[in-house]
Amino acid sequence: MDAQSLTETGTFFFPKAVNEYAREHDFLHYMITWGGVFIFVAVVGVMLYFIIRYRYHPDTNPIAKKQVIHNLKLEITWTIVPTVIVMAIFLWGAKDYLEGNVAKQGALEYQVIGQKWSWVFFYKEGFKTASELTIPVSKPVRLLMTSKDVIHSFYVPNIRLKRDVVPNRYTVLSFQIDEVGTYQVFCTEYCGDEHSSMWAKINVVDDASYDVFVATAVEQVNIPPVELGEKLYRSYGCNACHTLDGGELVGPSWQGLLGKKREFTDGSSLVADEDYIYTSMLTPWNQIVSGYNNVMPSFAYLSDKELSGLIEYIKTIK
Amino acid sequence: MKIQESLALAEEEVNYLSPGKHQGIWVFLKTWALTVDHKRIGIMYFIAVIISFFVGGSFALLIRLELLSPAQILYTAAQYNAVFSAHGIIMIFLFIVPSIPATIGNFVLPLHIGAKDVAFPRLNLASLYLYLIGGGIASVAMILGRVDTGWTFYLPYAITSETAVLFVGVGLFIAGFSSILTGLNFMVTIHKLRAPGMTWMKMPLMVWALYSTSIIQVLATPVIAITLLLLLAEKLLGVGIFSADLGGDPVLFEHFFWFYSHPVVYVMILPAMGIMSELITTFSQRNIFGYKFVAFSSLAIALISFLVWGHHLFVSGQSAYVNILFSFLTFLVGIPSAVKLFNWTATLYKGSIRWRSPFLWAFAFMVFFAIGGLTGIILGLLPLDIHLHDTYYIVAHFHYTMVGGTVVAFIGGIHFWWPKMFGKLYSEFMAHIAFWIFFVGFNLSFLPQFVAGSKGMPRRYYTYLEEFTIYHQLSTFGSWLIALSIIMMFSYFVASLMNGEKAPMNPWGGKTLEWTAVKSPPDEHNFERVPVITHGPYNYESEEENLAKQNRQKNRGAS
Numbered sequence: 001m002d003a004q005s006l007t008e009t010g011t012f013f014f015p016k017a018v019n020e021y022a023r024e025h026d027f028l029h030y031m032i033t034w035g036g037v038f039i040f041v042a043v044v045g046v047m048l049y050f051i052i053r054y055r056y057h058p059d060t061n062p063i064a065k066k067q068v069i070h071n072l073k074l075e076i077t078w079t080i081v082p083t084v085i086v087m088a089i090f091l092w093g094a095k096d097y098l099e100g101n102v103a104k105q106g107a108l109e110y111q112v113i114g115q116k117w118s119w120v121f122f123y124k125e126g127f128k129t130a131s132e133l134t135i136p137v138s139k140p141v142r143l144l145m146t147s148k149d150v151i152h153s154f155y156v157p158n159i160r161l162k163r164d165v166v167p168n169r170y171t172v173l174s175f176q177i178d179e180v181g182t183y184q185v186f187c188t189e190y191c192g193d194e195h196s197s198m199w200a201k202i203n204v205v206d207d208a209s210y211d212v213f214v215a216t217a218v219e220q221v222n223i224p225p226v227e228l229g230e231k232l233y234r235s236y237g238c239n240a241c242h243t244l245d246g247g248e249l250v251g252p253s254w255q256g257l258l259g260k261k262r263e264f265t266d267g268s269s270l271v272a273d274e275d276y277i278y279t280s281m282l283t284p285w286n287q288i289v290s291g292y293n294n295v296m297p298s299f300a301y302l303s304d305k306e307l308s309g310l311i312e313y314i315k316t317i318k
Numbered sequence: 319m320k321i322q323e324s325l326a327l328a329e330e331e332v333n334y335l336s337p338g339k340h341q342g343i344w345v346f347l348k349t350w351a352l353t354v355d356h357k358r359i360g361i362m363y364f365i366a367v368i369i370s371f372f373v374g375g376s377f378a379l380l381i382r383l384e385l386l387s388p389a390q391i392l393y394t395a396a397q398y399n400a401v402f403s404a405h406g407i408i409m410i411f412l413f414i415v416p417s418i419p420a421t422i423g424n425f426v427l428p429l430h431i432g433a434k435d436v437a438f439p440r441l442n443l444a445s446l447y448l449y450l451i452g453g454g455i456a457s458v459a460m461i462l463g464r465v466d467t468g469w470t471f472y473l474p475y476a477i478t479s480e481t482a483v484l485f486v487g488v489g490l491f492i493a494g495f496s497s498i499l500t501g502l503n504f505m506v507t508i509h510k511l512r513a514p515g516m517t518w519m520k521m522p523l524m525v526w527a528l529y530s531t532s533i534i535q536v537l538a539t540p541v542i543a544i545t546l547l548l549l550l551a552e553k554l555l556g557v558g559i560f561s562a563d564l565g566g567d568p569v570l571f572e573h574f575f576w577f578y579s580h581p582v583v584y585v586m587i588l589p590a591m592g593i594m595s596e597l598i599t600t601f602s603q604r605n606i607f608g609y610k611f612v613a614f615s616s617l618a619i620a621l622i623s624f625l626v627w628g629h630h631l632f633v634s635g636q637s638a639y640v641n642i643l644f645s646f647l648t649f650l651v652g653i654p655s656a657v658k659l660f661n662w663t664a665t666l667y668k669g670s671i672r673w674r675s676p677f678l679w680a681f682a683f684m685v686f687f688a689i690g691g692l693t694g695i696i697l698g699l700l701p702l703d704i705h706l707h708d709t710y711y712i713v714a715h716f717h718y719t720m721v722g723g724t725v726v727a728f729i730g731g732i733h734f735w736w737p738k739m740f741g742k743l744y745s746e747f748m749a750h751i752a753f754w755i756f757f758v759g760f761n762l763s764f765l766p767q768f769v770a771g772s773k774g775m776p777r778r779y780y781t782y783l784e785e786f787t788i789y790h791q792l793s794t795f796g797s798w799l800i801a802l803s804i805i806m807m808f809s810y811f812v813a814s815l816m817n818g819e820k821a822p823m824n825p826w827g828g829k830t831l832e833w834t835a836v837k838s839p840p841d842e843h844n845f846e847r848v849p850v851i852t853h854g855p856y857n858y859e860s861e862e863e864n865l866a867k868q869n870r871q872k873n874r875g876a877s
Contacts, residue, residue, distance in 0.1 A: 006774045007785040013772040025701050029772070032699065036692035043663060044685055050666035051681070054602070055673065066668040067860040069605045078660045079611075079653065086649040086695065093699035094642045100701060101638050150475040151568055153633060153708060157774030160705035164634045166569060167474060168562030171635040184783075188708040188776040190468050191475060193395040196779035250395070293396075294480065 003184035003201050006157055018158045018179040018204075021100050025160045028096060032089060100161075103174050104140030112145040114152035114165040116297045117194035118237040119185065127217045130235035134203040136210040137180050143173040149297055153189035156202060162188055177204045193250060193295060194240045225305075229313025232306055241296070244317050251296060252289050254317050263290045277311050333741065333839040334358060354439035357840060359446050360425030361739065364732075366450060367421060370412040373457070377405035379801055382763075382794040388784045398780035399466035400481070406469030407460065411490050412453045414724055415582060418589035419535070420449070420500055422731045423528050425739060427504060429832035429840065430522045432513025432849040437506040441499055449496035456489025468778065470575060471546075473560040473568045477553050484553060491546045494539050497585075501535030504528055513831075515851035519613075522830045522855040523606060526613040527592025530620040534581045534588075538624070542578035545571070569634050576627035584623040586720060588616055590727030591658055594683055597730055598662050600828045601677035602669030605856040608661045615654035622651045632700060633707050641700055648698040655691055659684060668860075674826070675749035679730025682757055686722025690715060693768065708778075710789075711771025714764045722760065729756075729807070736811070737825045738832055741839040742818030745810045752806040759799025766792040830855050 009016040013033070017023045054061065110133065111122035121133040135141050145154060147167040154173060155162035163173045177183070187198035205213065223231075233239055241251035262276070263269040265288045270276060280287065284296035299307070330336070334357045338349030350358060380401050384392045393401065424442065428435055436442050459465065463482030467475055476483050508529050512521070549571070551557050558564030560571045599606050606612060628636065628644030662684060671677070693715045697703050706712060737743055770789035775782060782790070824833040832840075835849050859867075 005785055006783070010773075013769060015774055025705060028699070029696065029702050029705075032696050032702070036695065040688050040692060043659065043688060047663050047666065047681070047684060050663065050669070051671050051673070054666060054669045054671050056603075056670045061670050063864060064603045064669045064858055064860050066862065067605045067858060068607060068664070068667060070608060071664075074664070075608050075611050075657075075661075079657055082653050082656045086652055089695065089699060090646055090649045093701055094645060097642070097645075097700035097704075098638065150478060151472060155708075155774075155776065157705070160701070162633050162704060162707060166562070166635060168565075168567070169569075169635065184774070186774070186776045190399075190470075190472070190778040192466070192479075193399065195399075196395070196781045 003182045004158070006184060014160075015157050016179075017160070018177050018181070018183065019175065020178070021175070022158065022160045024096055028092065101174075103142065103172075104176065107140040107142040107174060108135065109142050109144060110135075112143045112154065112165065113148055113301070114145065114154065114187070114198075115148040115301075116150065116192055117187070117198040117240060118235070119154070119187075119198070119200040120236075120301075121200075123214070123217070125214055125218055127221060129217070130232070131200045131237070132203060132235070133185075133200065134205060134210065134213050135177070136207050137204050138176060138178050140174065140176040145171050145173065148301065150191050151189045152187045152191050152198065155186045155188040156183060157186070158183045164189055177202070180204050180206055194237070197237070197240055225309040225312040226316055228306065228309035229311070232302070232310055233313060236299070236302075238310075251292060254314050256318055258315050262287070264288055265290050274311050274315075277314055278307060281307060281310065332841070333837065334842045335740075335839055337842070352443075354435070354443055355842060356424050356428050356436050356439065356442060357739075357844075359442050360421050360423075362446055363416060363424060363449070364421040364739075366446075366453070367413050367417050370408055370453065370457075371417075374405055374408035374413055375801070375804065377401050377408065379797055381405060382790075382797040384780055385782075385790045386794050388782050388787050388790075390781055393780070395780055396464075396466060399468075399778075400460075400464035402778060403465050403468050404460045407456065407465065407486065407490075410469050410582075411493060412449075412456065414586045414720060415497060416449060416500075417586075417724065417728045418593065418731065419504070419528060419531055419585070420445075420496075422593065422728070422735060423504065423531075423589060424500075426524060426735060426832060427507060427528055428511070429738075429836055429844060430525050430830055430855075431508065431511060431516055432831050432835070432845060432851065433507065433511035434843050434845070436503050437510055438503050441503055445496040445499040445503070448499070449493050452489045452491070452493025452496065454489070455492065456486045459485030459489060470579075471549060471571075472575075473549070473552070473571045474562055476549060477561055484550060487546045487550050491543055491550075494543045494546075497535050498539045498543075501532035501539070504532040505536065508532075513849045513851055517851075519609070520851055520854050521613075523595035523609070523612055523616075524589075524592035526616050527588045527595070530616040531585050531588045533617075533620050534585050534623060538578045538581040538585075541574065542582075545574040545578065548574070569631070569636070572631055572634060573627070576630040577624075580627040580630065581620075581623040583716075583719070584619055586724040588619060590683070590724045591616065593727045593731040593734070594658075594662060594680055596828075596830065597676050597680035597734055598665050599856045599858070600734070600826050601672045601674060601680065602666050603672075603827060603858045604665050604667075604669040605854070605858055606661070607664035607667070609854070611657055612661050615657050618654040619651060622647065622654070626651055629698060629703070632703050645698055645700050645703075649695070652691065652695055652698070655687075659688060659691070672826075675746055675753060676730050676734035676826070678750065678753045679726055679733060682753070683723060683726045683730065686718050686726060686760070690718030690722055693718065706771055708776055709771035710767040710775045710777055713777050714767035714771060717764045717767075722764075732811075734826070735832075736814070737821030738836070738838050738840070740815060740818075741821050742814045743821045743825065744814035744818055748806060748810040752803045752810070755799050755806070756803035759796045759803060761796070763793045763796030763800060766790075829857055 006015040014026050017026055113120045118131055120128055120130050122128045145165045147165045152165040153162055154165055159175050161173060161175055163171050181204055183202045185200035185202060187195060241249050243249055243253045244255060246253045246255045257272050260272050262272050281299045285294050288294050334355055338346040384398055459482040465481045465483055465486050467479050467483055508525060548559055552560050556564060558566045560566045560568050562568055595606055595612055625647045629648045632641055697715060766789040770786055775786045821838045823838050831849055836844055
């Protein structure tokens, strides 16, 4: 399912708000924005008034009428007033922020791994999904996130939250979504070539559907290898670099790969077989096909079953 | 024939541009390359940063061109990433940072304080060469090779990237010393070389701004130098400070990087504010309102600027309380900026305002900077920043402050001091047209980005969701208008050099020393005799004072 549109739903500035925190966020933003517009119009208005009112004219206004150089009261006023305003705004923002940061009791936990250029979600039932996280509606969830390579950032515009995903440490994102639907996830920390397509979706479903989803996912562990491979090809972003029809992307096409002669940048060559595909997924940097760059990350975190699923799938692409 | 030529030469006015003029290309180049004259060094910086600006600007146009369509149209991902990285690196390190201090600052500072030159003229020339060498290495590396890390060089990406990060790092490391040494030079100059009678409270506000800028340059730039060095060490030797693989902390790099890169945005904006004070007083023929507030707010900004870097790490996972502290400090820096804006507005009160081209840019600065500042308040607020962080809202915000602020002030300053620099006037008519095209183009480029960003459009994307197309197309159309305006400026300035009308000593009716005591263009040694300062920098007369003076003269005549 496609994610809900960000520009066609919601208000002028924001995509649809799907929880209380997002609504409070929007209220705060609009308050400050309108306040800002008011101050802007006032200051620029006064400025324009002065510019027109006191414009140079050889007869009526050849030199300045008056040299006002100082007015301590006025200056102290326009130092103190902005100070008070920004401090009030600061306190409001800090309060909202802290409230949004309080971890909810009994939240459902998911592990998230970011890697060039896909997101993988691990469920406590023991299965995982790529590029799509399914959660129940109106239940607090807690994402425990880490990266396998460089820094990424997990951003869900509909709930106004993002958090960096950093190698070698865990970061946490806590939220709950109160409306059923599919929501867009972006990576917002620049992470290389396919940064722009490092997307995911959050499916928010009602409790009954969630139970069904978990049950089928657990069952699906028995999916035939070729089908599993085809699914992984799309969900793990293999399709970002490898075509099935001989087309050229960042990496070589998978068309008729098995049995094809491969020439490598170090001068060696071999005929592609299952073992070659297997090692290419685990340590892609060891054998770079001539004419391509060393950009592919390791997929060692896939299970043996998934790896052989991918191999079986590649074998079917003629 | 020979006699006529030499007669013409004898009649030609002698000024700082004359030495080496009619003695062949090699002597000409040599007198420029080995000069220690602050004005000539300023002009050479000017040429160099303008080249950087054109290169960086071309990259900007290339970015916008690709973004016309949500799908890939012109480049591969790798090419796009190299283009936006080059745009950022060139514009920030090689254009904006040196733009005002090194060009206008070098030219104007000694004139403003009544000095013959800066304190260390040879160091000044050395700074120029460091900038050229460092900038040259970085540019060549980016254009021949490529760099795809963005101007932020975040780790571990910069380590894993197989692009020319190493050479760009070395180049920027070298160029950084130019910034440090210029800052040092200016500080000593301001302390030691002020003309007799020029007390601290009688300095033009541009000098206060350059002084505050220099403090930041001297204190902050070494931090980026060390950070770049550590980055190179990490890349070459794998020492394990930042690399997660080796037990290092990539977020530490972000702290180091922003500890320099936040203060440096004030290296960009403070001298721009200095130019503003000069433009507004001159073109309203008014003494500045609240001299001390404007002067000390520059220092306040310089000091607070060191305490706010953490707001670039609001979503990095740093502790909630640290975030709140940095949010608080960020708001503090807004106050002196607001005070300046109010003071400039009040300076217009009861003035005699001349709607000339430099003043147009001052007006644009105030409008753009107000928008940049107010959106900065929004970004200082934690819950709002978390949503807007790394989206186009940020892109729009920093273009409103960096381009709408610094670049606009730089262009205004060039329009203002052009007659002094080259002794020629330019077409006021063309300048007005170029200004309005820029004004419309700039807003068209960046206003839609505020909306796209808050709708969720992340930055540094070369393909994007189709629904964001309209915002990107508006931006791209705006970028063409900006380019048109810049090309117009370039052509009327070149026309002015070729056959512009000769500029008088004081075309704008300014009151600071460069207008009242220095020829256009200046002599090699600036002043005929050492100026003695008896009054403040902006002692414009008012109608009342003028009338009183006339009455006194009449009475004297009558008696």
